[in-house]
Amino acid sequence: MTQRRCGQTGPLISPLTLGLMVRDCKPGEAFDSVRRTVLRAVELGITSIDMATGYGGGAVEQAFGDILANDLNGKRDSLFIATKAGWADGSRKTLTESLERSLKQLRVGHVDLYYHHAPDEKTPFDETVAAMESLVRHGMTRYVGVSNYSLEQTVRIAPLFQQAGVPLIAHQCNYNMLNRWVEDGLLAALPGLGMSACVFSALNQGLLSDAGANGPRAGSRAAKSLDAIVNGVPTGEPAYGRYPAGDVRTHVLTMLRELSRIAKDRGQSLEQLALAWVLRHDAVATALVGLSSVEQVEAAAATMAHPDFTDEERLRINAVLPPRFGMR
Numbered sequence: 001m002t003q004r005r006c007g008q009t010g011p012l013i014s015p016l017t018l019g020l021m022v023r024d025c026k027p028g029e030a031f032d033s034v035r036r037t038v039l040r041a042v043e044l045g046i047t048s049i050d051m052a053t054g055y056g057g058g059a060v061e062q063a064f065g066d067i068l069a070n071d072l073n074g075k076r077d078s079l080f081i082a083t084k085a086g087w088a089d090g091s092r093k094t095l096t097e098s099l100e101r102s103l104k105q106l107r108v109g110h111v112d113l114y115y116h117h118a119p120d121e122k123t124p125f126d127e128t129v130a131a132m133e134s135l136v137r138h139g140m141t142r143y144v145g146v147s148n149y150s151l152e153q154t155v156r157i158a159p160l161f162q163q164a165g166v167p168l169i170a171h172q173c174n175y176n177m178l179n180r181w182v183e184d185g186l187l188a189a190l191p192g193l194g195m196s197a198c199v200f201s202a203l204n205q206g207l208l209s210d211a212g213a214n215g216p217r218a219g220s221r222a223a224k225s226l227d228a229i230v231n232g233v234p235t236g237e238p239a240y241g242r243y244p245a246g247d248v249r250t251h252v253l254t255m256l257r258e259l260s261r262i263a264k265d266r267g268q269s270l271e272q273l274a275l276a277w278v279l280r281h282d283a284v285a286t287a288l289v290g291l292s293s294v295e296q297v298e299a300a301a302a303t304m305a306h307p308d309f310t311d312e313e314r315l316r317i318n319a320v321l322p323p324r325f326g327m328r
């Protein structure tokens, strides 16, 4: 799997990142499933892993720490471990104590990338930057990133990191075929700020899959995401799309089935097409994917055998996805 540079001068990382946000890590079959998924991902070259201090109340980092200590012993340096903290709280106290907790939970001396999870307009950006600077200086993280920051906030904070000599390399943002808000300036701005996009929910929580196109399973995350689109609820993420008036559910499912056909003509599944599509953009370093089984890991990894699009495929996709779809 060919690695891609994260940031303008940052490290090379795998184009796919294993996201562990919703994994149940209880001892027994749940933990074993996470373990199998992580090990298969690493075996296939998905060496970038994304977590947060608070995922599963700390259980996710604990579980990954177990896997690292017992199964990936000696492989730490070949992995790119990212975590994040400070949802709407960029204070020195939260950012420092959360990373201290993460390092304990993971049982490592440092992470590779530490994100401020979501912007905080109450704490001066200077404090957030100074806190991150200390964490880098103390060797607790190699690089830093921001997540869920708007274009305006990103453009405002990035120069402060640069002035402080802090390696700000990544913006973790929501981006997929049904939510293209980052095309409204953020993707274009990132390289000039020394950053790359590390995009999450590239499968729109499983809706962008052949299974999703056939009508997502009731109660699944994909079904909830479709409901959110239909109801126009922002789901806590920036800018869900504006869809044409009328029967939005039928419109979205028709669109997904059309995309599924395009994927099939490329010899791919819709989930593989959706991953290749976000990675088509040079400003995107990696796509974070919530892979919940070995089969899903193998399917995602196989995407990288056919990542490029012909002009004809681009035209077909653009005809299905109206330009600026999902933009504010």
Ligand SMILES: NC(=O)c1ccc[n+]([C@@H]2O[C@H](COP(=O)([O-])OP(=O)(O)OC[C@H]3O[C@@H](n4cnc5c(N)ncnc54)[C@H](OP(=O)(O)O)[C@@H]3O)[C@@H](O)[C@H]2O)c1
Pocket: 018, 019, 020, 021, 022, 050, 051, 117, 147, 148, 172, 173, 199, 200, 201, 202, 203, 204, 205, 206, 207, 209, 210, 211, 220, 221, 271, 288, 289, 290, 291, 292, 295, 296, 299, 300
């Ligand atoms: N910074 C932030 O605020 C933020 C927010 C959200 C996510 N993230 C990060 O991004 C990662 C991924 O995000 P996400 O889980 O929201 O979105 P996602 O990757 O778009 O969707 C993950 C879901 O897709 C389904 N899926 C995966 N492969 C599939 C396949 N081959 N066929 C059908 N369905 C498939 C799985 O559903 P099933 O489990 O039902 O099979 C899985 O739960 C997270 O783990 C986290 O690390 C960050």
